[in-house]
Amino acid sequence: MIDVLVVGAGFGRDFVPLYALHPEVHRVGLVEPDARRRETVSAELGVDAEHSSLDEALAGGLWDAVHLLSPVRFHVEQTLQVLASGRSCASAVPMATTLDDIARVIDAASASAGRYMMMETALYQREYLHALHLRETGALGRLTYLSGAHMQDLDGFAPYWMGYAPMEYATHIVAPLLGIAGVTARCVRCLGSGALQDSHRGANGNLFPLESALFTLSGREPLVAQVTVSFFENARSYTEGFNVYGERGALEWPSIEGGPVVMHAAGPSDGAAHGRPITRAEISPPDRYGTMPEALRPHTRRHLYRPPDGRPAVQLHAWHGGSHPHLVHEFVSAVAHGRPPSIDSRRAATITAPGVVAHLSALRGGAELSIPQY
């Protein structure tokens, strides 16, 4: 049994119940500097301890593992602090936004008695697990091309998102594309598109509302992935998904988030002069639970959570393709059983660095740049 500390009560609120339900978790604590937010979430969900800072929580000597869901600019220093204390650390994406900081996290994870995991939701959403199944069963055949886009309108979000470089948040698309192809990204050419309005610029220095990158992948045959991320000035409803095209089959992300995935399958040539017969079907990928404990399984879908001590039931939304209980189970079982998590520091770096380098390419007008291999 382990004790887990959740840091940040925004997105973190979704994870508190999942840790509380996990049979290998004993106590769940919450760190949140905003007193009103902290009190609201702990009154609603019930937690075993509340702290206003990570320093205060770690000084108490408790907690085996910490899950960081603080704003991006705190991820690296808080990860280093947790790992240096000998505890295990899960971090919301991205792991870091510079190559130097990626290297610092890898070094800290190697030196620590604790484990590191990046909590990449895209690697446990049901659509991704289905695409892996299609690849493994041969339904896609040899891959020809991959693409994906994360488009989200951050107007009105916290000021720290203003001017955020889109490619420094590309992991939700890069991760599934590399995972499906079973490769790494070797080099990139990226361009910025559009001109960020003054009101969206903030202190981050980025001038592009949208960035689009072409990655050369590492397989034996030439293979390309195109990744597009936009945060401002793009009237597209939220999408965060991928497409994969193979010689025998293709899978396309739904045009409306949560809708059915489109599968295309090529039959054998029938002798006609106009290409192979290709069928199109809309499918709803199933949940694949693996070793996930029974108590977590209903939470891959929208489901009521019944907090302890008779508090009223709370609706949990299961965003991101039902990935949250998978991530919690993977992190908890890796820590409890002393094994590396599926998204350890080197895999996290392999997923994070391509976007970091892509933004550098965009700043240099689309120059081709090599991506470090981890």
Ligand SMILES: NC(=O)c1ccc[n+]([C@@H]2O[C@H](COP(=O)([O-])OP(=O)(O)OC[C@H]3O[C@@H](n4cnc5c(N)ncnc54)[C@H](O)[C@@H]3O)[C@@H](O)[C@H]2O)c1
């Ligand atoms: N699909 C995904 O993986 C996904 C989705 C949403 C958010 N995220 C990531 O999760 C993190 C949190 O996102 P959010 O939407 O909740 O952001 P948010 O800004 O709404 O909330 C962050 C919370 O952290 C608290 N906080 C601020 N400084 C802190 C500090 N130094 N230590 C501890 N807590 C601190 C804030 O008071 C706030 O309650 C971000 O890094 C974001 O990128 C990932």
